[in-house]
Amino acid sequence: xxxLDGVTKVYRIGAFGGQTMTAVDEAGFEIKPGEVVSLxxxxxxxxxxIGKMVLRLLPPTSGTISIDGRDxxxxxxxxxxxxxxxxxxxxxxxxxxxxxADRVFTMIREVYFKGxxxxxxxxxxxxxxxxVRLSPGAVLNKFPHQLSGGQLQRLLIARALLxxxxxxxxxxxxxxxxxxxxxxxxxxxxxxxxxGLGVLFITHDLALGNxxxxxTVVLHKGRIVEYGPTDAxxxxxxxxxxxxxxxxxxxxxxxWEDAS
Amino acid sequence: MTLEVDDLRVYYRTLKGDVQALDGVSFGLRDGxxxxxxxxxxxxxxxxxxxxxxxxxxMKHVGGxxxxxxxxxxxxxxxxxxxxxxxxxxxxxxxxxSAMNPTRKIGRMVRELLESRREKLDLDELHKRLxxxxxxxxxxxxxxxxxxxxMKQRMVMVISTLLNPSLLIADEIxxxxxxxxxxAVVTTLKGFRDRGFxxxxxxxxxxxxxxxxxxxxxxxxYAGKLAEKAPASTVVNAPKHPYTQLLISSLPEVGVxxxxxxxxxxxxxxxxxxxxxxxxxxxxxxxxxxxxxAEDPPPVEVEKDHVVACWKAA
Numbered sequence: 001x002x003x004l005d006g007v008t009k010v011y012r013i014g015a016f017g018g019q020t021m022t023a024v025d026e027a028g029f030e031i032k033p034g035e036v037v038s039l040x041x042x043x044x045x046x047x048x049x050i051g052k053m054v055l056r057l058l059p060p061t062s063g064t065i066s067i068d069g070r071d072x073x074x075x076x077x078x079x080x081x082x083x084x085x086x087x088x089x090x091x092x093x094x095x096x097x098x099x100x101a102d103r104v105f106t107m108i109r110e111v112y113f114k115g116x117x118x119x120x121x122x123x124x125x126x127x128x129x130x131x132v133r134l135s136p137g138a139v140l141n142k143f144p145h146q147l148s149g150g151q152l153q154r155l156l157i158a159r160a161l162l163x164x165x166x167x168x169x170x171x172x173x174x175x176x177x178x179x180x181x182x183x184x185x186x187x188x189x190x191x192x193x194x195x196g197l198g199v200l201f202i203t204h205d206l207a208l209g210n211x212x213x214x215x216t217v218v219l220h221k222g223r224i225v226e227y228g229p230t231d232a233x234x235x236x237x238x239x240x241x242x243x244x245x246x247x248x249x250x251x252x253x254x255x256w257e258d259a260s
Numbered sequence: 261m262t263l264e265v266d267d268l269r270v271y272y273r274t275l276k277g278d279v280q281a282l283d284g285v286s287f288g289l290r291d292g293x294x295x296x297x298x299x300x301x302x303x304x305x306x307x308x309x310x311x312x313x314x315x316x317x318x319m320k321h322v323g324g325x326x327x328x329x330x331x332x333x334x335x336x337x338x339x340x341x342x343x344x345x346x347x348x349x350x351x352x353x354x355x356x357x358s359a360m361n362p363t364r365k366i367g368r369m370v371r372e373l374l375e376s377r378r379e380k381l382d383l384d385e386l387h388k389r390l391x392x393x394x395x396x397x398x399x400x401x402x403x404x405x406x407x408x409x410x411m412k413q414r415m416v417m418v419i420s421t422l423l424n425p426s427l428l429i430a431d432e433i434x435x436x437x438x439x440x441x442x443x444a445v446v447t448t449l450k451g452f453r454d455r456g457f458x459x460x461x462x463x464x465x466x467x468x469x470x471x472x473x474x475x476x477x478x479x480x481x482y483a484g485k486l487a488e489k490a491p492a493s494t495v496v497n498a499p500k501h502p503y504t505q506l507l508i509s510s511l512p513e514v515g516v517x518x519x520x521x522x523x524x525x526x527x528x529x530x531x532x533x534x535x536x537x538x539x540x541x542x543x544x545x546x547x548x549x550x551x552x553x554a555e556d557p558p559p560v561e562v563e564k565d566h567v568v569a570c571w572k573a574a
Contacts, residue, residue: 042438148529178300179466180526183510187522204438207469211512211523234514248443249514250470252496256443 002054002084002167002198003030007063009049009222023049025222026063029215031198033166036189038201038209038230040245041219047202050219051171054200055086067167082112085160086169090176091152095144101152102140104159112163128158131195132188150181154188167198175205186212206249210234218242261327262426262460263289263312268324270311280533281307283484284324286559287567289427289460294453296475296492297464300507302530304484309429309464311335313349329426346377350425350458354432356416360404367400370419379423389418389457393448410441417448421457428458432465446474469511472496477565480504483530483541486559490566500562500573503542540570548572 009024024046031037041047052058054065056077065072072080088094095101105125113121129136132154139151147155153173160168170189174182189199189212203209209216209230216233218226218241225239237243247259268285271278282304289295297305307319312335315321321336328348334340353359361369371381387397393414404412413433421428430449434442452458465471471478471492478495480487480503488501499505506526512518528545531537540546543553552571559569568574 042440179468179507180300180510183512183523183525186512187525190522206439207512207514210514210516211518231517245439246514248439250439250442250446250467250473251515252469252472252508252511252513256447256473 001030001032001068002200003066004028004050004054005064005066007050007053007060007065009046009053009058010061023222024053024060027219027222027224028063029217029224029227031167031200033198034193034196035215036193036199036201036213037215037217038203038213039217039219040203040206040209042204042245044221045219046222047204047219048171051086051169051200051202054167055084055169056080078111082163083165084167084169085163085165086171087153087156087160087173089172091149091156092144092176094156095152097144099143101142101144101147101155104155105162108159108162124162125158128161131161131192132158133184134158148181149177150185153177153185157185157188157192161192165197167200168192169200169202171202172204174208175203182208206234206245218245261288262291262293262329264327265312266325266327268308268311268326269322270307270315271320271322272307272318273320274318274534277534278320278322280536281319281484282311283533283536285481285484285486286324287479287486287489289462291459292453293477294450294461294463294475296468296471296478297462297481298466298468298471298478299481299487300466300530302483302533303481305464305481306431307484308481309351309431309462312427312462313345313351313429314338314341346373346420346425347379347423348425349427349429350420350423352417352420352428352430352433354435356413356433357409357436359416360412360419362404365401365403366407366415370400370422373419374422377423386418386422389422392451392455393418410437410444413437413441413445414448417445417452421452424457424459426459428452428461430461430463434465434470435467442470443473446470450474468496468508469513480507483536484533485541486567486569487542488566488568488570489559490568494566500566500568501570502546502548502572506547 005028007024007027011021011023013019013021027050039047053060109121126136134154139147139155144152174185193199201213213230216230217224220241226233226242237246266286268282270282272281299305312326326333326335333344374381390397395414434445453461463474475492478492479489482503488499488504495504499508510523510525512523526545531541538556539554540557543549557569557571559567560574561567562573
């Protein structure tokens with residue numbers, strides 16, 4: 001279980017860092033294996049900051065993040081990244097355009113699987129690609145610009161799977177994708193959770209959170225205003241902010257005027 | 261009819277040849293109508309919006325005509341379009357954050373802008389419109405950097421519509437905004453139409469649920485061609501083109517319990533527009549495709565105001 005407990009992040013801003021801004025204020029929630037927790041909030045609510053802290057790209061100012069009861073700061077980064085990996089918003093800038101896209105796999109091999117023989121490695125890659133429903137012929141040995149956004153994003157998930165991770169931080173991974181392909185990536189996350197992966201799904205799109213997640217965390221100005229099972233949050237929101245947010249979502253079959 | 265677009269073709273020049281980004285699109289826009297233009301990236305929706313106001317250097321007007329209020333717009337000729345821009349056709353740019361001159365106070369910028377069009381600034385009217393979008397009068401004495409993102413967006417909306425254009429083009433103006441700001445912007449746009457500041461509007465977005473909140477008519481494009489055009493409620497509830505049907509059914513919604521139910525996407529990718537094969541451009545991904553799809557399906561009016569370009573729907 002990945003657990004955040006009273007996590008706070010204060011940024012220094014302004015010239016010479018004279019002022020401070022609290023981006024995340026006493027956030028606490030947990031992600032169990034095999035479940036998707038969506039973290040919903042508007043821009044500036046601190047949702048990406050939480051993602052970065054879980055990925056240890058930023059240290060929390062106070063509070064602890066623990067994995068199976070162990071504070072993550074006691075775990076070496078090399079070991080930690082075998083358990084937790086992230087995928088980010090823009091698949092087109094996540095790759096170096098000079099190299100072929102499958103270099104992301106080779107880089108993993110150089111760090112973690114130096115002694116693995118070629119044959120075993122190929123089998124491992126094929127298994128990972130199979131898990132994200134990509135055929136090796138279609139994506140291996142290609143440059144990033146030859147692949148679609150959905151394929152690139154799935155390659156990055158496959159890369160994370162090579163490490164047999166337990167938790168995935170998915171920070172707005174489908175907001176750059178087209179409507180007809182984004183649902184495939186979402187369904188992929190749903191498959192992975194059945195294999196026991198815990199996913200922190202960061203999004204600003206409430207409809208996506210509603211579709212995929214078991215539990216939902218609503219953030220407002222760095223504070224958690226609502227936290228609970230997705231059905232409860234969406235059907236009986238307790239906090240005024242959640243209600244306001246839900247009322248502003250454009251819905252396909254009802255117009256705003258009819259709803260109010 | 262405010263706007264009539266007839267068989268418009270705009271290509272992009274590249275080293276490998278012409279990209280047929282907009283390939284024979286025809287439609288009309290009535291007085292007071294808001295048209296929502298929806299489609300995936302690369303379908304030609306932005307190209308269509310740009311073609312109506314300014315073609316950039318890479319774009320080439322290959323054929324077709326645009327008529328606004330009975331006058332033919334010289335869209336292929338940059339200099340001749342100048343008298344129409346801002347007065348007859350106006351645009352709200354996508355990046356309103358950087359659309360204003362950062363070195364001028366906003367009031368002075370607006371005055372200079374109007375002078376360049378030989379128009380006088382009607383300060384009372386400007387104040388009235390600022391009030392309408394809930395901006396204080398003193399923003400005119402401020403620099404753009406002093407405004408928040410949402411305020412800048414509203415200021416740009418006021419400037420774009422100041423001369424009461426016949427046609428307003430709003431290209432993806434809400435894609436960078438939060439849901440609550442999105443709602444405010446869409447409501448304001450609707451208010452502009454209802455008060456007669458703009459006669460008709462083209463609202464370009466990839467978000468069909470949002471378009472449905474605002475538009476009277478929705479036009480769905482695919483790979484540079486019109487796929488379907490119908491009143492908004494028809495597109496959402498009873499689409500006829502297979503692409504629209506698949507697109508609508510792949511959208512997750514708030515207020516629906518999914519549990520173990522899965523939505524499906526559309527397999528495959530849109531075709532390259534460099535040298536597209538003749539015939540329906542959706543046929544490689546279409547579950548209903550048959551031999552006849554090797555021929556180009558013409559847009560056919562299947563019911564009143566409902567145009568579909570598909571052999572199966574006609």
